[in-house]
Amino acid sequence: MATSLEGFASASLQSGDDPNEDMDPSTDSEDESLSQPNTSEQIKALLADTERVKLTKKLSEANQQNRFLKRQLYIKEDALLKFKSELAVMELEIQALARLAEEIAKSGIPNGSRKINGKYIHTHLVARLKAVHEQLTEQIKDVDVAQSKEVSVFWAGMAESVQVMGSFDGWSQGEHLSPEYTGSYTRFSTTLMLRPGRYEVKFFVDGEWHLSPELPVTGEGLMKNNLLIVE
Structure with a gap:
């Protein structure tokens, strides 16, 4: 019995069977790749991806804040319009009262009318009104200045x-212009809601910065921008 076992073992060795032959060689290569340190290019790529994620998050937060501020601006614009309407009504009422006071003053001063600082009360009423x-x-006028106006912006x-x-908007988001095809060239346009003042603008056309020849220019070098004036 011992002789047969020895013969079986020697036959197995002679046939070249290796117990490690069934192991997958790719496993060794994966272990080796994991054990190798990252190259400088890989580290730079990882850092760039991390910074890109951070910038994307900040940009998203900035866009959300910008949309919120726009909504608040529209609410205030509506309030300004309502206040302006109320002021206009009050102005008409004051004008009517002033005319009545002038008629009373011209119709004659009754005996015993009271005076203030040497002037009859009718005169004071007209002056106050x-x-x-x-x-x-x-x-x-102040409401008109504070109220935003529609400003058309074009690119040809x-x-x-x-x-x-x-x-x-603090150079944060900007506005996209809509195309208007008019024959041999393309015209883009949009409408901005702006309060009276001076604004610097620049056009981002197909991924490149451009100045419009139709608007005045301010600044020098890389700081050169178009000037948009809202009266």
Whole structure:
């Protein structure tokens, strides 16, 4: 019995059977690749991906904040319009009262009428009403200044994508221009809601910065921008 076992073992060795032959060689290569340290290029790529994720998150947060501020601006614009309407009604009322006071003053001064600082009360009433009317007129002007206006912005030229960026929103998001095909060239346009003032803008056309020849230019070098003036 012992002789047969020895013969079986020697036969197995002679046939070249190796117990390690069934192991997958790819496993060794994977272990070796995992054990190798990352190269400098791989580290740079990982860092770039991390920074890209951070920037994308910050950009998303900035866009959300920008949309929130726009909604708040529209709400305030509606409130300004309502306030302006109320001021206009008050102005008409004051004008009517001032005319009545002038008629009373011209119709004659009754005996025993009271005086203030040497002037009859009718005269003081007319003066006060006129002063209130002037104040209302100035307030209406202030509302007009604070109220945003529709400003049309154009870009003429062949392009696939046009975006206007500028100080009107802190150079954060800008506005995309819609194409208007008019024959031999392409015209892009959009409408901005801006308050009176001076704004620097620049056009981002197919991934490159451009200045519009139709708008004045301010600044020098890389800081050169178009100037948009809202009266």
